[in-house]
Amino acid sequence: MGKTGVAAVITGTEVLTAKIVDQNGPLLIRRLRERGVPLHWMCTVHDDADAIVEAVGIARRRAAITITSGGIGPTHDDVTARAVARALGRDVMRHPELEALIRTHYMEEVSTEALRIADVPEGTELISQEGTWFPIMRCEDVFLLPGVPQLFRLQLETVLRGLTGARIHLWALYLSVGEGAIAAVLDEVSARFADVAMGSYPEFGPAAGYRVKLTLEGPDAARVELAAAALREGLPQGSVLREEPAGQIGA
Amino acid sequence: MGKTGVAAVITGTEVLTAKIVDQNGPLLIRRLRERGVPLHWMCTVHDDADAIVEAVGIARRRAAITITSGGIGPTHDDVTARAVARALGRDVMRHPELEALIRTHYMEEVSTEALRIADVPEGTELISQEGTWFPIMRCEDVFLLPGVPQLFRLQLETVLRGLTGARIHLWALYLSVGEGAIAAVLDEVSARFADVAMGSYPEFGPAAGYRVKLTLEGPDAARVELAAAALREGLPQGSVLREEPAGQIGA
Numbered sequence: 001m002g003k004t005g006v007a008a009v010i011t012g013t014e015v016l017t018a019k020i021v022d023q024n025g026p027l028l029i030r031r032l033r034e035r036g037v038p039l040h041w042m043c044t045v046h047d048d049a050d051a052i053v054e055a056v057g058i059a060r061r062r063a064a065i066t067i068t069s070g071g072i073g074p075t076h077d078d079v080t081a082r083a084v085a086r087a088l089g090r091d092v093m094r095h096p097e098l099e100a101l102i103r104t105h106y107m108e109e110v111s112t113e114a115l116r117i118a119d120v121p122e123g124t125e126l127i128s129q130e131g132t133w134f135p136i137m138r139c140e141d142v143f144l145l146p147g148v149p150q151l152f153r154l155q156l157e158t159v160l161r162g163l164t165g166a167r168i169h170l171w172a173l174y175l176s177v178g179e180g181a182i183a184a185v186l187d188e189v190s191a192r193f194a195d196v197a198m199g200s201y202p203e204f205g206p207a208a209g210y211r212v213k214l215t216l217e218g219p220d221a222a223r224v225e226l227a228a229a230a231l232r233e234g235l236p237q238g239s240v241l242r243e244e245p246a247g248q249i250g251a
Numbered sequence: 252m253g254k255t256g257v258a259a260v261i262t263g264t265e266v267l268t269a270k271i272v273d274q275n276g277p278l279l280i281r282r283l284r285e286r287g288v289p290l291h292w293m294c295t296v297h298d299d300a301d302a303i304v305e306a307v308g309i310a311r312r313r314a315a316i317t318i319t320s321g322g323i324g325p326t327h328d329d330v331t332a333r334a335v336a337r338a339l340g341r342d343v344m345r346h347p348e349l350e351a352l353i354r355t356h357y358m359e360e361v362s363t364e365a366l367r368i369a370d371v372p373e374g375t376e377l378i379s380q381e382g383t384w385f386p387i388m389r390c391e392d393v394f395l396l397p398g399v400p401q402l403f404r405l406q407l408e409t410v411l412r413g414l415t416g417a418r419i420h421l422w423a424l425y426l427s428v429g430e431g432a433i434a435a436v437l438d439e440v441s442a443r444f445a446d447v448a449m450g451s452y453p454e455f456g457p458a459a460g461y462r463v464k465l466t467l468e469g470p471d472a473a474r475v476e477l478a479a480a481a482l483r484e485g486l487p488q489g490s491v492l493r494e495e496p497a498g499q500i501g502a
Contacts, residue, residue, distance in 0.1 A: 014450055016293065018284035019466060025295075026272060033269035041302065042267065042295040044276075047450075051292065054309070062302075074434040075451040076441045106431055113438075114431025150455055180357055180365025183325040187364075190327045199265055199298075200326040204401055215270060 005038035007059035036165030036250020070147025185234030287416030287501020321398025436485030
C-alpha cells in the first residue's frame with residue numbers, strides 16, 4: 001500500500017527548553033483531524049541539523065507528506081533548510097526567486113545574512129501565500145513551514161487545501177466497568193474488524209461518570225456500526241452507560 | 252561525553268487523532284526545565300509496537316533517561332511494555348510482585364486480561380508511588396509511565412526526584428531590529444561562546460513591542476554575562492530595547 005497522510009517535525013530548542021509552549025504541533029493535529037488526513041508521527045527536536053535529518057528521514061518513511069515547523073530564518077540556529085537538503089540528498093542552492101522576494105521585502109535593510117533565507121534545497125518550489133510575502137517552500141514531499149505561529153497557521157491552511165482527506169465515521173461507548181473486564185471482547189472484536197480502529201481510554205477521576213471510553217472509527221459507516229454492535233453484545237450486561245453513534249469528520 | 256538528560260516517547264493514537272490534547276508532553280517539558288534537566292528529544296507515536304521500538308531506540312541513543320507515556324494497560328492497544336522489551340532486547344515476563352499488586356487492587360474483579368499489565372520487560376524494577384497503588388516501572392534507562400494524566404503527573408515527580416538537575420543562568424535581550432540585521436554578530440558571538448546556548452526568536456505581531464528576542468543560557472553565570480556583553484557591543488547602536496539579566500532556574 002502507498003504511503004498516506006502526514007508526519008511532522010517540530011524544530012525547536014525553544015519548545016524543548018520551555019521558552020515557548022508549542023502551538024504548531026497541536027494546531028496541526030487538530031486541523032489534520034478535521035480534514036480527515038491521518039497524522040502518523042510527530043517529533044520535536046532541537047535546532048540541530050543531525051537531529052532534523054534523522055527525524056525527516058523517519059517522517060518520510062512513515063507518511064506521504066512531511067511538514068516541518070521552524071528553523072527557517074537567517075540566524076545561526078536556523079538549520080532546517082540545510083538539514084532537509086541533507087535528508088533528501090540534495091545540495092543547498094540560492095533560490096533566485098526567493099532572493100528577489102527577500103530583497104523586495106527588506107529593501108535597504110537587507111543584509112548578507114537575511115539573504116541566507118534564500119539558501120534552500122535544490123529544486124525547492126515556492127507556493128505563494130496570501131497574507132504574507134513569505135512563500136511556502138516545498139521540496140519533494142517535504143513542506144518547510146516557519147515556526148512563527150501566525151505564519152505557520154496561514155501556510156498550513158494552504159498545504160491542507162492540497163491534501164485529500166477521507167471521511168471518518170466515529171462511534172463512542174462509555175462504560176461503567178474497567179479495562180480488565182472488557183479486554184477480552186475488545187481483543188476479539190478488534191481482530192475481526194481490522195478496518196475499524198478501536199481505542200480504549202480509562203478515566204480515573206470520579207467526576208467523569210464512567211470508567212472507560214471506547215472509540216471506534218473507520219472509513220465505512222456500516223462497518224463501524226457493526227463493530228459497535230459486536231462490542232455491545234460482548235460487553236458485560238448493563239455496562240454501556242451511553243453511546244455517541246454515527247459522528248463523522250473529514251472532507 | 253556521557254549521555255545526559257531525558258528523551259520522551261508519547262504513545263498515543265488518541266493524541267495523534269486529536270481525541271485528547273496531550274498534557275503529558277507539555278508537563279514533562281515544563282517540569283524538566285524547572286529542575287534544570289535537559290530534554291533532548293520528544294516523539295509522539297501511535298499505539299504501534301514497531302513505531303515505539305524505533306522511538307525508544309532513538310531516545311536511548313540521545314539521552315541518559317528515556318520516559319515513555321501511555322500504552323500501559325490490559326487492552327489490545329496497550330503495547331508499550333512489549334515494545335520497550337523489544338527495544339531493550341529483553342523478553343516479556345510476568346512480574347510476580349506486580350501481579351500481586353494487581354490482584355490486591357482489582358480483587359474479585361480481576362481478569363486474565365487485567366493481569367496482562369504484569370507482563371513487563373524482564374528485569375523491570377518497581378518503584379512504589381505515593382498516592383496510587385500502581386508503581387513506577389523502570390527497566391534499565393527506561394521509565395514506563397502511564398498515559399492517564401493524573402498518574403503520569405504523580406509518577407513524573409518521583410522520577411524527577413531521582414534526576415540531577417543543573418543550575419542554568421539565563422539572559423534575554425529584546426531588540427528593535429530584525430534577524431537579518433543581527434545574524435552576523437550572533438554567528439560570531441555564538442561561535443566564541445560554545446558553552447552559552449543562544450536562541451533568536453522573531454516576533455511579527457506589532458503588539459509585542461519588539462522584533463527579536465535573543466536568549467542566552469548556560470551553566471556559568473559569568474560566561475553568560477560576558478556573552479551578553481559581547482552581543483550588546485556588536486548589535487546595531489540603540490537596538491537593545493530592554494534586557495532581562497541573570498535569571499536562574501534548576502536545582
